[in-house]
Structure formats: structure tokens, C-alpha cells
Amino acid sequence: MLDASTLAMLKKEALDARIKTIECISSFGSGHIGGSMSIIETLVYLYYVEMKIRSDEPDWKERDRLVLSKGHSGPALYAVLAKKGYFPVSELMTLNQGGTKLPSHVDMLKTPGIDFTAGSLGQGFSAALGIAAAQRLQGYSGSYTYAIVGDGESQEGQIWEAAECAGAWGVDNLIAFTDVNGQQLDGYTEDIIPMHHLKERYETFGFDAYAINGHDFNAIADAVASAKKVKGKPHMIILNTIKSYGYIPGEGVKSNHSMSINEETKKSSIEALIKREEAGE
Numbered sequence: 001m002l003d004a005s006t007l008a009m010l011k012k013e014a015l016d017a018r019i020k021t022i023e024c025i026s027s028f029g030s031g032h033i034g035g036s037m038s039i040i041e042t043l044v045y046l047y048y049v050e051m052k053i054r055s056d057e058p059d060w061k062e063r064d065r066l067v068l069s070k071g072h073s074g075p076a077l078y079a080v081l082a083k084k085g086y087f088p089v090s091e092l093m094t095l096n097q098g099g100t101k102l103p104s105h106v107d108m109l110k111t112p113g114i115d116f117t118a119g120s121l122g123q124g125f126s127a128a129l130g131i132a133a134a135q136r137l138q139g140y141s142g143s144y145t146y147a148i149v150g151d152g153e154s155q156e157g158q159i160w161e162a163a164e165c166a167g168a169w170g171v172d173n174l175i176a177f178t179d180v181n182g183q184q185l186d187g188y189t190e191d192i193i194p195m196h197h198l199k200e201r202y203e204t205f206g207f208d209a210y211a212i213n214g215h216d217f218n219a220i221a222d223a224v225a226s227a228k229k230v231k232g233k234p235h236m237i238i239l240n241t242i243k244s245y246g247y248i249p250g251e252g253v254k255s256n257h258s259m260s261i262n263e264e265t266k267k268s269s270i271e272a273l274i275k276r277e278e279a280g281e
């Protein structure tokens with residue numbers, strides 16, 4: 001359970017990250033708003049509370065790592081990294097443009113603070129497992145690797161190969177999240193390949209697993225704290241989320257994976273979000 005001032009700080013930073021995500025996607029004209037907005041609380045919680053990082057030394061060897069396996073959600077991570085000081089906030093407005101450090105899919109060779117390149121779905125989770133295993137081998141006993149996987153992405157077979165190895169090897173410094181926003185590129189996960197019983201599936205693979213509301217900071221904090229107490233098993237936190245949460249024109253919309261956001265929609269959607277936050281809805 002988080003104290004009131006930490007919770008207030010996290011909510012403020014989440015609102016700010018949502019606004020910056022909308023603004024940076026709008027600066028290019030379109031982008032992956034849906035899957036960016038559903039993971040904001042997780043990113044903000046990890047970077048503001050949980051992770052052992054140095055923004056002035058992004059390559060610090062003993063740092064915690066984050067692999068955004070659903071690499072198309074880069075804009076949300078960029079918004080958080082910019083605010084944490086990895087690069088100037090003004091660079092957010094170069095998203096996806098020629099010469100940018102911020103491609104639409106995360107790239108560790110281009111962006112300070114990005115720990116692994118992703119975008120070809122299914123691969124990042126394996127990389128996260130490898131990084132976590134390497135941390136153990138190198139003796140960084142207090143270092144964790146976090147991974148964020150999509151529910152659509154979980155249809156990739158490679159996800160389950162990584163799960164199999166992580167469980168067999170007992171890689172307990174791997175703390176992964178699956179963002180179950182119920183949607184993927186072209187529709188509802190339920191209509192394509194349903195991802196039922198994910199918590200139980202991961203338990204079967206030898207994980208310590210949780211299922212929580214992914215927009216609830218206290219639930220995220222409690223799950224991570226519980227995970228860190230369980231030794232000898234990797235951890236999977238299933239996040240029940242809403243795709244496009246906070247970009248109101250995309251909420252409840254089937255085609256909210258990648259959307260066009262013009263100047264007018266940017267302004268009106270940010271105003272509507274702030275109004276909703278102020279009303280405490």
C-alpha cells in the first residue's frame with residue numbers, strides 16, 4: 001500500500017505522461033496510442049518508485065532493466081524517460097521523424113534509457129529472460145529485469161518458449177507484466193485467439209503469478225512487493241487494463257491500435273482528460 005503523498009505524485013506523473021504521449025503522437029500525426037495508454041501506470045510506478053536506475057548514467061551496469069516487448073508502445077515509455085531526464089522533453093516532438101532518437105518502436109541503439117530493441121512481437125520477453133539470467137551470472141544480486149508483454153503478443157509461440165525456460169531455470173529477478181487490454185492490432189483478442197487463464201498458464205510454467213487492475217497503483221505496488229518476496233521463481237503480473245485509457249476518443253473503440261491525432265483532437269482530448277481527472281472519475 002502506497003502512502004498518500006507517493007500515490008498523489010504517481011497520479012500526477014501518470015496524467016503528465018498521458019498528456020505527453022498524446023502530444024508526441026500528435027506531433028507526428030498518428031501512432032500507437034492504444035497500447036501506449038494502457039501501460040502508463042506500470043511505467044510510471046516502475047520508473048518513479050521501483051527501479052534502480054541512473055538517468056545521468058543510462059548504461060550503468062548494475063541498473064534494473066526494462067524490456068518493452070510490445071515495442072510499438074514506445075511513445076508512453078519515451079514520455080516517462082524524458083520526464084525522468086534521459087533526454088530533453090522537447091525531443092518527444094520528434095517522434096518517428098527523420099533523424100529522431102525516438103522511433104515508433106523502441107530501439108536501444110537510438111534512445112538513452114531503452115534497454116532492448118523491440119517491435120517484432122514475441123522476442124523481447126526472451127531477451128528479458130536472457131538479461132535477467134545474465135544479471136544473476138554477473139553477480140548483480142539486487143538487480144531486476146522487468147518486461148512488458150502484450151496479450152495479442154502472447155499469441156506468439158516464442159513467449160511460451162521463454163516462459164518454459166524462465167520457470168525451469170527459476171529466474172526470480174525477472175518480473176514480467178502482461179498487458180491484458182483485450183485488444184490487438186485488428187480487433188478483440190477474444191475474437192482472434194482468446195488469452196484465457198493467463199495467470200494459471202504462467203503458474204503451470206513455474207511462475208509466481210498475479211492478476212490485478214493495471215490502472216491501480218496500489219495493486220501494482222503490492223504485486224511487485226509480493227513478487228520480490230518469492231524466491232526461486234520468475235514472476236508474471238497480469239494487468240487488466242483498458243486500451244487507450246486516458247485518450248478518451250480511443251476508449252471502447254475497436255480500431256484504437258494506431259490512430260490519427262490532429263491538432264484539434266489533441267487539444268480537445270487533453271482537455272477532456274484533465275476534466276475527467278479533476279472530477280475524480
Ligand SMILES: Cc1ncc(C[n+]2csc(CCOP(=O)(O)OP(=O)(O)O)c2C)c(N)n1
Nearest residue numbers: 035070119120121150151152153183184185
Ligand atoms: C512478429 C510480429 N507480427 C506482427 C506484428 C504487427 N503488430 C504490431 S502490434 C500488433 C498487435 C499487438 O497486440 P498486443 O500485444 O495486444 O498490443 P497492444 O494491444 O497492447 O498494443 C501486431 C500484430 C509485429 N509487430 N510483430
